Amino acid sequence: MTTAPSTSTDEAPQPPAPAPASAKSAWAGLRPLVLRLHFYAGVLVAPFLLVAALTGLLYAASFQAEKIAYDHELTVPVGDRELPVSAQVAAAREAHPEGTVAAVRPSPEPDATTRVMLSGIPGVDPDHTLAVFVDPYTGKVRGALEQYGSTGALPLRTWIDEFHRDLHLGETGRLYSEFAASWLWVIAGGGLVLWFSRRRALRTVRGTRGRRRTLALHGGVGVWAAAGFIFLSATGLTWSTYAGASIGDLRSSLGQETPSVSAAAAGEHAGHHSAGAAAGDAAHGVGLDKVLAAARAEGLGNPVEIVPPADAESAYVVRQIQRSWPEKQDSVAVDPATGEVTDILRFADYPVLAKLTRWGIDLHTGNLFGLVNQIALMALALALIMLVLWGYRMWWQRGRGSAFGKPIPRGAWQQVPPYVLVPLLALIAVLGYFVPLLGIPLAAFLAVDIVLGEIAHRRGRRTYASGTAVR
Secondary structure, eight states, rough: OSSSSSOOOOGSOOOOOOOOOSHHHHHHHHHHHHHHHHHHHHHHHHHHHHHHHHHHHHHHHHHHHHHHTTTTBBBBOSSSSOOOHHHHHHHHHHHSSSSSEEEEEOOTTTTBEEEEESSSSSOOOTTTTTEEEEEETOOOEEEEEEEBBTTTTHHHHHHHHHHHHHHEEEEEHHHHHHHHHHHHHHHHHHHHHHHHHGGGGOOOOTOOOOHHHHHHHHHHHHHEEEEEEEEHHHHHHSSSSHHHHHHHHHHHHHHHOOOOOOOBBBBBGGTTTOOOOOOOSSOOOTHHHHHHHHHOOOTTSSSEEOOOSSSBBBBBEEEEOSSSSSOOOOOEEEEEETTTTTEEEEGSSHHHHHHHHHHHHHHHHHHHHHHHHHHHHHHHHHHHHHHHHHHHHHHHHHHHTTTTOOOOOGOOOOOOOOOHHHHHHHHHHHHHHSSHHHHHHHHHHHHHHHHOOOOOOTTEEEEEETEEEEO
């Protein structure tokens, strides 16, 4: 929730006192530790959160910007009758005979073009395809653009997406976004706890000035946005490098992986359906039109994607690709030789965690609820940006008149009762193992803090939470 917080006089850690066996006393000892962690995590992690918020703001806006930038390729005047999908693919191949057909997305709306995706195109990223946009009524090719991902991101959105994900630095750059996601929930949760533990009179903005007003704004906005930040953190970790692998292993062990339709061709016709067509071509066996008709008969409505057989032993796969609510994620496999459906997978049959993961990712990326979803993400990004700025302003205001950015005093952990501290350390160790970009930096923070404390002690200036110097 909050990023670079600091404390006013009422927030300063209190002197150590014998901790009675009560919840109130346990919290009185724990609060200074939460405050110190919140402060230092905010100061050190805030720059990464700021970059993630700025790039996330751009990404949330990129969906609508893409529609404007590529209107000519994406839309067509509505005609009287659509051409067969096979004829539209033939028109695309005539204009772009290079590469192979990786997939076909028939026009999902009356005013939308058909996309024919080609792979193996010179000059196109191997992980991307070249999308050829065809007028479904006339067969005219309206353009071709590089495309990435299951949502069909075009160059503008792809560039912003990669900027948000890894700053265009590849796998190394992905560590920045995972680091931000790993700490966002910790900072948000800590700030939320601190906010509700403050006296009501200190939460108001009206009538306050200076640092107290900044603190009230920082906390007030943060408490409303905290749930969104925790959600973004959790879903962002779902497909991160290290924490994402741990989540994937957990889902596998629980039998909650995302299933896929079997693309194996059935029966004695397997291996004899291509009639001279090369693997990856769209002209296998019965052809695209009968394959699409078979999928429609199983209830697969628009939007859909048709994937040609990968080899002589494979079937066509037709899958729904709607990521907005309600999700359409059903898929079928169709035998190229007979046009019969050989396997069906319904989204309703997905395991619970597979569904939750799908919904979480689509909500995180602004797909699930369309424009409303994207506006909400932009609001969260703006809130995070303001919280970072307010947090640093509080840090500066706290140190005015003495030392800039005066830190929270050391020794807060000494006030935490052992029956709280020991389980807390165990929980942190477990979280650090499964979320290494939380655990490793936290260990580094503690190590540096201990070293600095020891140096101060040796110099005779060690300061405890009580504010007493040992000389």
